Amino acid sequence: MERFQKVAVPIAAILIFVALWEALVWVNGWPDYVMASPSDLPAAYSRFWELFLTGSWQTLWRTVAGLTLAVVAGTGLGMIMGFSRIARDGLYPLLVGFNAVPKATLVPVLALLFIGQHDFNTVMMAFLISFFPIAVSVGIGLSTLEPEYRDILRSLGASKVTIFRKIALPKTLPEFFGALKVSVTLAFIGTNLVEIISPHGRGLGALFLSGQTNSNYPLMFAVLIALAVLGIILYYAVVALEKIFAGWAERPGG
Amino acid sequence: MTDLIQIKGVTHAYRTPNGPLPVLDDLNINVPEGEFAAVVGPSGCGKSTLTRLVAGLMKPDSGEVWLHGKRVTSPRKTVGMAFQNPVMLEWRTILQNVILPLEIVAPSMPRKDRVARAEELLALVGLSGFEDKRPSELSGGMRQRASLCRAIVHKPDVLIMDEPFGALDAFTREDLWQTMHELRAKEPFTAVLITHDLRESVYLGDQVFVLSGRPATTQYVMNVDYPGEGLRKLDGLYTPEAAQMLATLREQIQIAQGRQPGPEVH
Numbered sequence: 001m002e003r004f005q006k007v008a009v010p011i012a013a014i015l016i017f018v019a020l021w022e023a024l025v026w027v028n029g030w031p032d033y034v035m036a037s038p039s040d041l042p043a044a045y046s047r048f049w050e051l052f053l054t055g056s057w058q059t060l061w062r063t064v065a066g067l068t069l070a071v072v073a074g075t076g077l078g079m080i081m082g083f084s085r086i087a088r089d090g091l092y093p094l095l096v097g098f099n100a101v102p103k104a105t106l107v108p109v110l111a112l113l114f115i116g117q118h119d120f121n122t123v124m125m126a127f128l129i130s131f132f133p134i135a136v137s138v139g140i141g142l143s144t145l146e147p148e149y150r151d152i153l154r155s156l157g158a159s160k161v162t163i164f165r166k167i168a169l170p171k172t173l174p175e176f177f178g179a180l181k182v183s184v185t186l187a188f189i190g191t192n193l194v195e196i197i198s199p200h201g202r203g204l205g206a207l208f209l210s211g212q213t214n215s216n217y218p219l220m221f222a223v224l225i226a227l228a229v230l231g232i233i234l235y236y237a238v239v240a241l242e243k244i245f246a247g248w249a250e251r252p253g254g
Numbered sequence: 255m256t257d258l259i260q261i262k263g264v265t266h267a268y269r270t271p272n273g274p275l276p277v278l279d280d281l282n283i284n285v286p287e288g289e290f291a292a293v294v295g296p297s298g299c300g301k302s303t304l305t306r307l308v309a310g311l312m313k314p315d316s317g318e319v320w321l322h323g324k325r326v327t328s329p330r331k332t333v334g335m336a337f338q339n340p341v342m343l344e345w346r347t348i349l350q351n352v353i354l355p356l357e358i359v360a361p362s363m364p365r366k367d368r369v370a371r372a373e374e375l376l377a378l379v380g381l382s383g384f385e386d387k388r389p390s391e392l393s394g395g396m397r398q399r400a401s402l403c404r405a406i407v408h409k410p411d412v413l414i415m416d417e418p419f420g421a422l423d424a425f426t427r428e429d430l431w432q433t434m435h436e437l438r439a440k441e442p443f444t445a446v447l448i449t450h451d452l453r454e455s456v457y458l459g460d461q462v463f464v465l466s467g468r469p470a471t472t473q474y475v476m477n478v479d480y481p482g483e484g485l486r487k488l489d490g491l492y493t494p495e496a497a498q499m500l501a502t503l504r505e506q507i508q509i510a511q512g513r514q515p516g517p518e519v520h
Contacts, residue, residue, distance in 0.1 A: 149343075152341060152355075153354075155309040155329050156358045166343075
């Protein structure tokens, strides 16, 4: 019963959302160039089916690649900031400043730096936009480790590496996954930013752009929905990983 | 015979932005093997610093700490620690938490033996059946019991406890006091207990050391002659002899507080 509810409730919510959307368009009598309605979408999907598949794949793999980079670099930076006060004091303002730069402005910069390297540029952008939350949360997780946790092992003569592996690393995992959930969506935005602003004919962003240039409005909406679906898939993939590696942090009834 | 723990003329100060803050001043404490030393003193007088010194987690500015005839300059594997916060690793089960020190101290010990050792201790403190629970599923008192098991699982010569019962309610605390005596009867160890509870110090301690206010020095030492035979009983705390000891200790604490200007008083 509980399992059924877990699946049925979100599906019902989505159905209600689609019905309201359809009703909104119908009541206002909007033509599809103002706002497409859900009933316009199946036609768009069936007509461009193959483009959707290749586009989704391109968007997906580049997002995941950027995110993987962000995890590696973000964790590394976080570890440096978590263990060294000097590094923390030095890096923090830099990171905050970098994070404050609107990433859309970096698209042409990257495009000029690495001309024609579209896959690389896209992965880079996904990485640049998504590593910050990971670095900060790992850094904070490590630097706020209560001294008693360390003392338990230190009093036994354990090495720093052992303390990190047995205490600091697992204790930071819940914060890490919290940040990763934010980063997943950000990386996704990064990928699409490049695909739309710097057209190179790849990914769902490119499909969106061609919908715009051809005044095919149902196609544009169909791309938006496809993006949403990809985002949901990626997000829940992270949730599944979190359950496996940091499931202990979930309190019953919490 | 030399004492297992010897703290000889230890003086220590913390460096703060407002200059050095002396916390220990010519502190001397000796604990013979197998004895239980309780250390009481005004709050903020440097009791916790003492535990870190004995554990080898820090070095005193001057003076020496000796364990088992060897000078302590760095952490040793023969020490067990328990804190007010039971510091359970939430991602491990209770059993895995208790096993933790063995993973560091005896990496070659077969897993089967580690588990057996941990189960034996958990049974001693009444936690049989909770081995596979997560710490978050246990009450504060149960977590502290598990943390005591972890502190002695590797058979340390010295158990250092920093107010381990301080955060517990009165009944749970008294339960754990008794558990402490039962553990000692089966697993002899030498212990240093930091506490601010005078009844606790009398019930558990063979000796009670009263520290003066900051910077702390040994102000008074009491040899506890606990009323009754055999394993100490809580009833003993309600006898005239115990009342006499508690009165003496309270008096000493008052003297200690009087000497201290006290940073808490603004």
